[in-house]
Amino acid sequence: MVARRSFVRERTGVDLQHVASGSIDPASTRGNVENFIGVAQVPIGLAGPLLIDGEHASGEFYVPLATTEGALVASYNRGMRALHLCGGARTTVVDDHMQRSPVFECADARGARDLRAWVDAHRVQIAQAAQSTTRVGRLEQVTAFVIGSLLYLRMDYATGDAAGQNMVSRATLAACEWIQAQHPDHPAYLLSGNIDTDKKHSQVNMLLTRGKRVVAEAWLTGQALRQVMGVEPRELFHARQVSQAGAFMVGSANNGAHAANGLTALFIATGQDVANVVESHAAVVYNQVLPDGRYYWSITLPSLIVATHGGGTALATQAECLAMLGCIGPGSARKLAEIAAATVLAGEISLASAVLAGDWVTGHERLGRNR
């Protein structure tokens, strides 16, 4: 590292004083980075208590958010306060699998269709081949899509507490090799046909989930919304119709407000593969005003990718942040997923209200004649 620091000084004239003064042991970064020159120090703010009524996360949590965007922590904090007044966020993991999507090249579409049937008929053996490469991973489902002479497979794996991208790559390579060797046509394949869609938002992940599909829900009282947010439920609901129509027209990945903000901050703090925020930020917000006046607010994250094992989770500062959340050890990935979703919900409530109340503070009527 010293040599590289000199090299950087020589080539760029910059002395990496702060970059080089992290407290973490360079040796500890092996497997996380190559050509190590030091660390980026990203400020962490504390938000909470976040009250969660989850199946994996339950109780109050203090959430470390690593960000450089002023007001972000305060905004999430405010949302957490409103949630707390209303019994917290109920969180549920409804799906959980990571995938790799190889593509086989066949002679024609019939070949692709027939290979699909052959794969179906050999699911046990294919799973064995795949699972021979991993202690944790389990092949749970294979969905197939035919385009022309191509057969794309979407192979879903359970991956335990790891995000699992590398695990599923290895497993899928073994599966593909098995298919290629055993099938009489020995079909050529590519390990990824770009439908997984690794490190990319996509509609298929919105539908079929990459990582975890997690829902956070709250039943907000008018009193809490008025007191903490300065808004009325019916006004929020009115504005909701407007923002939904806009999100639909423009083809947005998320019909809510800003899931990416909270997720990114939590991801940096806890050693996630931060690039996965592009898949993870997709969301469907679904709200109703209930007959008793409460505001039902749900956000569904269809492709939330989080891990408590592997990647950057063992690095010094990141491990401390995971420990703060009690997300250490087996089974903690789903706990982290629930914390993430609850955090996102807090941010939604806060920002959606701010847009509205910001309008209100202008002293003008915010409700058009159309009302």
Add this chain to the structure above:
Amino acid sequence: MVARRSFVRERTGVDLQHVASGSIDPASTRGNVENFIGVAQVPIGLAGPLLIDGEHASGEFYVPLATTEGALVASYNRGMRALHLCGGARTTVVDDHMQRSPVFECADARGARDLRAWVDAHRVQIAQAAQSTTRVGRLEQVTAFVIGSLLYLRMDYATGDAAGQNMVSRATLAACEWIQAQHPDHPAYLLSGNIDTDKKHSQVNMLLTRGKRVVAEAWLTGQALRQVMGVEPRELFHARQVSQAGAFMVGSANNGAHAANGLTALFIATGQDVANVVESHAAVVYNQVLPDGRYYWSITLPSLIVATHGGGTALATQAECLAMLGCIGPGSARKLAEIAAATVLAGEISLASAVLAGDWVTGHERLGRNR
């Protein structure tokens, strides 16, 4: 910070030893974070030299990539080597504006259409109102969309070296207030109608750009591809057809490989608002095999959001990384945008080749009978 560290210890039982041992001055984080408790230390690897033939970035660059994903730096590095052999990446900024998209609520669609005409007729005054709030921002364009009785405006601003989200919010608030005050109907509005689409990928940003639209191009020789990547151009092009069809079918935000990886690592290192990677990772890859055998590879990032002023750019480690890239001072945001795009291109070349060569190492024919 000491008090908060105690508080965390008390509530969670975790001593934030490493989180608290960053080298940066807590006071320096004011404006970047609230409830500061320390820093996340993210390992930085060095990639380069990256040879760029840009209009703002020109020559060799050493790129700091903050990541915890093993092999990422090595992979980008390999792509940079191939680029270097072929004259580097040519980079071009073709658009540059940040927006805020308020929505006005009218009595009916005619009211919305008429308000649109009124806004058109008062562009100078609206720009004056908007620009009264900012020294740097300039209102460059207003695009309007009608849904029912709603008029959504997409107000594009030049924002200098800042990303500009806050700048355009202030300016747009002033513009909306002016419209509301001056228009005879005093129409109600929301500051965001969710079509900006802040912190969300969207098709509208793919088309109309949020931040910078930047193209990186290379003309790769067969020799470089063979030598550095172990692939043949015609094989790459064959695989390209497959991955394009897949990306199209699944509604991917990016028909390339993994722009998000390089961007996220660069964003963390250089103090960007990392959540913007969700907008920034969208891309259109367009390739051709040229008659002379070279492989033309372009990637267009339609919504790249980068800054060299504001946000986290002045923090100690982040500023050092920006300095390494020579991205300090007026005009440097476009330079950073070009570096980012060239970095992404390096990563595309490397990963697309690896998928292919990985197949190849299996010793099986990777080209199907269909060929």
Add this chain to the structure above:
Amino acid sequence: MVARRSFVRERTGVDLQHVASGSIDPASTRGNVENFIGVAQVPIGLAGPLLIDGEHASGEFYVPLATTEGALVASYNRGMRALHLCGGARTTVVDDHMQRSPVFECADARGARDLRAWVDAHRVQIAQAAQSTTRVGRLEQVTAFVIGSLLYLRMDYATGDAAGQNMVSRATLAACEWIQAQHPDHPAYLLSGNIDTDKKHSQVNMLLTRGKRVVAEAWLTGQALRQVMGVEPRELFHARQVSQAGAFMVGSANNGAHAANGLTALFIATGQDVANVVESHAAVVYNQVLPDGRYYWSITLPSLIVATHGGGTALATQAECLAMLGCIGPGSARKLAEIAAATVLAGEISLASAVLAGDWVTGHERLGRNR
């Protein structure tokens, strides 16, 4: 035709008795079809009166719907009855242009960007070149998109009462030839770069409109909804949240119910290019329940393509149907657009209510505990 009928009999064994017994003069189909063998006879049902408060269509209309789908006419009819009770549908044409989107191939992205600037600087001459090919067409706007070394232009034209696809092709060919001849680089081009997107639904048409952007709105009373539809406004609004969330998740071209049904039937009856229903069926529904209890229902058709001149509009049965609607002569295309949008709105009200009331007739509670 007799010869072809014999030919068909000989080759397929089928005597085209009914196909050959249409009342229209075969000669009249010149320009509409080649290898004419007769006619498809599609049953027409009558719906109405449809009460419209439009700027081009005003008063009561009887709408001919050519369909083979039982219940379709009855359903639209029912919606028209509800509209009539509530003052009719207010209709507004907010945009109106057809486009062709050529693409120029440049040396690199800078070439593409610079060509864009050159095109901007020569707008008057390019418009002259384009308009030299047409008496009616007017080049109104050019939007440009850069991908790599490619410059895609989206050239919007006013096309009078024609749909205008052929008109804009000819005009754009002339424009491209002018650009190619005059620009020093003589850039190559393709007349369509597939972003127009002719005969295809697309997000760009949702945003930027192909054909006419038309809004139909109604303010429905609770009484009318209860009486004609058997539903309560608040139940409709509740269900609306559910169907909106679903449409968003699955990437639907339309967050409403079934615009395609009414449009297709009207298109067949009135001699439209029926294939354009794929562009035309896109829609954004936006609703609110008003404080006075009325249900505000709007549907925005962003890409409605209709004509009253050219295509099949002069054929015998089709011309009669256009005459029924008073859509003959200059300026009648926008009138037809308003009738189409109002018809669609009637169908939305009817089907959305039926889904709900159909649930209701089961005698079970249709409102979940979540309410």
Add this chain to the structure above:
Amino acid sequence: MVARRSFVRERTGVDLQHVASGSIDPASTRGNVENFIGVAQVPIGLAGPLLIDGEHASGEFYVPLATTEGALVASYNRGMRALHLCGGARTTVVDDHMQRSPVFECADARGARDLRAWVDAHRVQIAQAAQSTTRVGRLEQVTAFVIGSLLYLRMDYATGDAAGQNMVSRATLAACEWIQAQHPDHPAYLLSGNIDTDKKHSQVNMLLTRGKRVVAEAWLTGQALRQVMGVEPRELFHARQVSQAGAFMVGSANNGAHAANGLTALFIATGQDVANVVESHAAVVYNQVLPDGRYYWSITLPSLIVATHGGGTALATQAECLAMLGCIGPGSARKLAEIAAATVLAGEISLASAVLAGDWVTGHERLGRNR
């Protein structure tokens, strides 16, 4: 009908002379239309012979295309000529099911997830309930999607030779009633949650198919392309890259040319529910230039909805057209699907070539310097 004709004359001043002079028996339209007033007569042109190497359609076909768009029949005809020279189109049906997608409203997301498991565990009984309403329909698969407290089911049915929308509605109603009655919570539901997406294009149908997923493929020789189309394979492939990039950027439902044209014309002629062209026109084109110089051209229609039973298929002219194609009787729906896909492929080849050759006739170089 006479009374209605008088009514129309009285109200609109139009005498429906031609509309009223169809040859079909008004009584025969019962079940197809209400308020019958006559017929729209749509010209039919003959295209062919279309050579098909299918599993259901095999040999030469003469295809009736009902259209008013001049040049359409000629263009498809030309494509069929090229196909004929190259051995015809190979066609394959790879999926076949129609769906209805009810949505259940649960107390919360856990309720939705648990209901999903309950539905899985009661698949046999649910299928029995569904199938009790139909002689033909078979429930083949249920895919479930959770949003907040909502459980959307996508219930896929085999529907024989009918398109099946009504069949699956009845069956799904029975299934939902069974679920509601048997499940301890008696959950409320809506028969459609708008994710089917009936009469709407959607990404989910692109992926999971609505109707039939059909592939048409051809291996075109350079000679045939040159002779019939006036283009070179390598030029087509070059242009293909451009049109693919464009289609991707703009979010098109189809990365090919104009599937809607041929489908609409065939649908009108053969008594299909023409509105289904909006689902049916979606497509993924996938091409390769083979080492031997042939051009592999495939088009995959993921949501082709065709029927040879029910709807308008028994009407006089429509039945004649179906008879011409030999699409009468059990099993003929897949035959029609293959004919439709082959027709579409012919049109793709013809139009894509015309765009290119049209450029060529200008006498200018169509290949940019970038080549």
